[in-house]
Amino acid sequence: MDAFDAIRTRRAVRTYTDAPIDDALLDRLLQMALVAPSGSGAQAWSILVVRGGERRRRIADLVIDGAGEYFARMRPAADGITPEAHLAWARDYAQTTLATYRLAPIWILGVLVPRDNYPESMREGGAIDDLLSLGFAMENLFIAARAEGLGTVPTTAFQRFAKDELREIVGLPPEIDPAIITPLGTPPAFPEGLPPALKSMRRPWRTLVHDETWGNPRAS
Numbered sequence: 001m002d003a004f005d006a007i008r009t010r011r012a013v014r015t016y017t018d019a020p021i022d023d024a025l026l027d028r029l030l031q032m033a034l035v036a037p038s039g040s041g042a043q044a045w046s047i048l049v050v051r052g053g054e055r056r057r058r059i060a061d062l063v064i065d066g067a068g069e070y071f072a073r074m075r076p077a078a079d080g081i082t083p084e085a086h087l088a089w090a091r092d093y094a095q096t097t098l099a100t101y102r103l104a105p106i107w108i109l110g111v112l113v114p115r116d117n118y119p120e121s122m123r124e125g126g127a128i129d130d131l132l133s134l135g136f137a138m139e140n141l142f143i144a145a146r147a148e149g150l151g152t153v154p155t156t157a158f159q160r161f162a163k164d165e166l167r168e169i170v171g172l173p174p175e176i177d178p179a180i181i182t183p184l185g186t187p188p189a190f191p192e193g194l195p196p197a198l199k200s201m202r203r204p205w206r207t208l209v210h211d212e213t214w215g216n217p218r219a220s
């Protein structure tokens with residue numbers, strides 16, 4: 001699969017099998033992540049690879065529970081439904097839709113590691129650069145995984161409700177942020193295209209490209 005196809009067909013994968021992943025392949029994927037560009041060359045990141053059964057199970061549970069909290073806040077409650085019933089629906093929905101996260105053989109945590117790389121006057125911009133750089137590294141991993149038929153899903157919101165617990169599971173000190181995490185595994189079938197609700201929200205690409213000056217979306 002060439003780079004264009006891997007980028008075009010990468011999808012957020014939320015269904016996994018327990019098929020194992022070869023160590024040598026995993027190493028190749030990690031190396032692809034870590035050749036990503038990094039602002040000021042700071043490499044203010046690390047990747048934590050979790051393969052141990054108990055730790056993996058705890059991370060999957062934490063993410064699925066967090067997804068329940070996320071859906072409760074992000075999805076509107078149906079008419080006439082009490083807040084308690086809405087929360088119960090959201091939790092159940094997360095448990096049902098993400099149940100196979102417990103099967104994925106690997107969890108990858110993309111963590112932000114402060115490198116004290118910037119003077120005070122550059123610190124705010126530096127923090128943004130560090131986060132962007134971690135995003136680039138993870139995207140490299142996602143594309144490389146896709147090229148090998150493996151699924152991932154960038155996850156930043158579902159662990160937000162329990163970051164300290166996540167830190168505890170993998171022994172991260174408080175200053176290190178598990179900003180983005182993903183299962184890594186084999187989907188039963190690779191999802192093709194976006195689900196209808198997301199597809200209908202997708203803006204035509206030309207409307208997101210402006211030529212020369214702002215306000216000139218590319219003509220069709």
Ligand SMILES: Cc1cc2nc3c(=O)[nH]c(=O)nc-3n(C[C@H](O)[C@H](O)[C@H](O)COP(=O)(O)O)c2cc1C
Binds near residue numbers: 010012153155159
């Ligand atoms: C910054 C960022 C954060 C995301 N956080 C989550 C998340 O917490 N949980 C999740 O299931 N998907 C998450 N996603 C995946 C998006 O929902 C997904 O990429 C989007 O719906 C488009 O689908 P696609 O990746 O298949 O093209 C995130 C994506 C990005 C870029």
